[in-house]
Amino acid sequence: MPVYRLVDEIVFPPPEHAEHGLLAVGGDLRPERLVAAYQQGIFPWYSEGEPIWWHSPDPRFVLDPAAIDVPRSLRKLMKKRPFEIRFDTAFGDVIRRCGQKKRPGQRGTWITRDMLAAYRRLHELGLAHSAEAWQGDRLVGGLYGVSIGDMYFGESMFTDVDDASKVAFVTLVDWMRRAGIKLVDSQVHTDHLARFGAVNWPRSTYLARLAELVNRPTRAGKWVYTPPPEGRGEAG
Numbered sequence: 001m002p003v004y005r006l007v008d009e010i011v012f013p014p015p016e017h018a019e020h021g022l023l024a025v026g027g028d029l030r031p032e033r034l035v036a037a038y039q040q041g042i043f044p045w046y047s048e049g050e051p052i053w054w055h056s057p058d059p060r061f062v063l064d065p066a067a068i069d070v071p072r073s074l075r076k077l078m079k080k081r082p083f084e085i086r087f088d089t090a091f092g093d094v095i096r097r098c099g100q101k102k103r104p105g106q107r108g109t110w111i112t113r114d115m116l117a118a119y120r121r122l123h124e125l126g127l128a129h130s131a132e133a134w135q136g137d138r139l140v141g142g143l144y145g146v147s148i149g150d151m152y153f154g155e156s157m158f159t160d161v162d163d164a165s166k167v168a169f170v171t172l173v174d175w176m177r178r179a180g181i182k183l184v185d186s187q188v189h190t191d192h193l194a195r196f197g198a199v200n201w202p203r204s205t206y207l208a209r210l211a212e213l214v215n216r217p218t219r220a221g222k223w224v225y226t227p228p229p230e231g232r233g234e235a236g
Helices: 031-039 072-079 091-100 113-124 164-179 203-213
Strands: 004-006 022-026 053-055 060-063 084-087 128-135 138-148 151-159 183-187 199-201
Touching: 031 113, 031 138, 060 203, 072 164, 084 164, 091 113, 091 128, 091 138, 091 151, 113 128, 113 138, 128 164, 138 164, 151 164, 183 203, 199 203
Parallel strands: 004 022, 151 183
Antiparallel strands: 022 053, 060 183, 060 199, 084 128, 128 138, 138 151
């Protein structure tokens, strides 16, 4: 199948046409285009100096917030409350740190300067959100993603202290479960998310569920972490 070239008009080819996940090239990172892409199961992924590559992998790696599996050791750690978890208080720092984090087998980063600016703009519009782990006034871990309707599209995470991003992730997923968000899209398989119960879905299954969930009301604006009701712990 061909790789499509995008034009100025915000139109994407059918995501089912993606071969080995790659669908299209070109376009821009305007908020309107990014939102349209996510609503159709498409996302940008490229390196500095390259054109914008748009992807829609098959299968798709997803997590049901109601079915998250938190390892016993992590549950025990969370009871000690080693981190203060905040939402949306340092989005720019989180995405920048995600881009700076060196990862095994990865040269450079796909969080380019244009991506940084684009997702900061989505955050200003209330559509991109961060979950942050703090120790005092030090940001030690976190993650960010985009939320539309009852979907959360996870993008990246970083950690400077053992388990900081894991605690932030579990806390965020539990909060989203209580808020009514139904599906976390992790895009492609990672061992890290597999430990929490994420599974592969055929792209056709994912797209059908996506079409339903993105058309529900979006929780736009700043997210504020609220702990679970007294006597109830986090998910797991």
